[in-house]
Amino acid sequence: MRRFWLLFAQAVTIGLAVWFIVTTLKPDWIGKLGSSQNVRIASSSVSIQEAAPLRLPAQDSFRDAAKLAMPSVVNIFTTKEARQLKNPYLDDPFFRKFFGDGYGDPEEKQSSLGSGVVVSPQGYILTNNHVVEAADEIEVALADGRKAVAKVVGADPETDLAVIKIDVPNLPAITLGRIEQAQVGDPVLAIGNPFGVGQTVTMGIISALGRNHLGINTFENFIQTDAAINPGNSGGALIDTHGNLLGINTAIYSRSGGSLGIGFAIPVSTVKTVMESIINTGQVVRGWIGVEPQDITPELAESFGLTKKTGAIVAGVLRGGPADKAGIKPGDILVAIEGKPVTDTTEMLNLIAQLTPGNKVKFTIARRNQESVMQVTIGKRPPTQRE
Secondary structure (H helix, E strand, C coil): CHHHHHHHHHHHHHHHHHHHHHHHHCHHHHHHHHCCCEEEEECCCCEEEEECCCCCCCCCCCHHHHHHHHHHEEEEEEEEEEECCCCHHHHCHHHHHHHCCCCCCCEEEEEEEEEEEECCCCCEEEEEHHHHCCCCEEEEECCCCCEEECEEEEEECCCCEEEEECCCCCCCCCCECCHHHCCCCCEEEEEECHHHCCCEEEEEEEEEEEECCCCCCCCCCEEEECCCCCCCCCCCEEECCCCCEEEEEEEECCCCCCCCCCEEEEEHHHHHHHHHHHHHHCCCCCEECCEEEEECCHHHHHHHCCCCCCCEEEEEECCCCHHHHHCCCCCCEEEEECCEECCCHHHHHHHHHCCCCCCEEEEEEEECCEEEEEEEECEECCCCCCC
């Protein structure tokens, strides 16, 4: 018995000595043996470690926002007929024998793709006008695999927005966000169908707000973002980190055709106004006075001796238009509209567009460096002539 206890004591002593050496020289071995974060998987030839299932999302993950908004973003496929002048020789059997029956057919289908956002369970979908413009057929593919033929409710080429509609039940509508609360530096996600590869989510930040003078649309007030936007993303959603819609992706600045980190989205404030007008009336009605405006540059101010450095110069007046009837003349400077200052031509167009046709509005005009107020009866802005 005494011998047994002696052997036991020696074994314990040796074990403690080994433990002391390991904890002193190789403490990481103990961590690996006792860790609950990894699970050791043994195979016939190699031993690997696999992470244990996580109960909580990874830190700073936007998976919840993406999961909330992705079902509301759809893929749009459009088809139109490319009509050509028919050659009379195409009906000649001898000619078609050598060139084939399909040669030179007068009608050939052209396909394109884009994205859209479900904004109402009733089937209304927002997208870009250039995505569905002149399309003969529009097909919408939902994130859950369902497909439906869509019809155009109305379009607004001057903001490049359009509303289409499908008759499908249980549509997941997106929630509109608050663009007035967004600031430069806020993270955003862009969702769309770039290059037709399927629904894709990219991340970036808001690079700038209120971008204009880009020559993209008549009325511009873009959100600029560095979230990757590529061909096929047009009409897709730009969302905040809560999954709410901030804008409709519409254009990129690129020399290669791919994303260079400068993308533009139409803010949800503009989107909401245009969408409601199209759904209620089928069109967007804007104010108009019939003038050709021009920005005041330092060179113009100096050459004409202008004291005003802001405003919009009236370069031309449409004969018989609202401005002409009110007495506005070329060379006048529009200083303010209903007391709201006019900083440049973009501000002038936006202010006038918000006015209701038929109403009389006070325009502050500077003529020969003297200001006066004129009453102008607002007209209805004519539709844009597309080339």
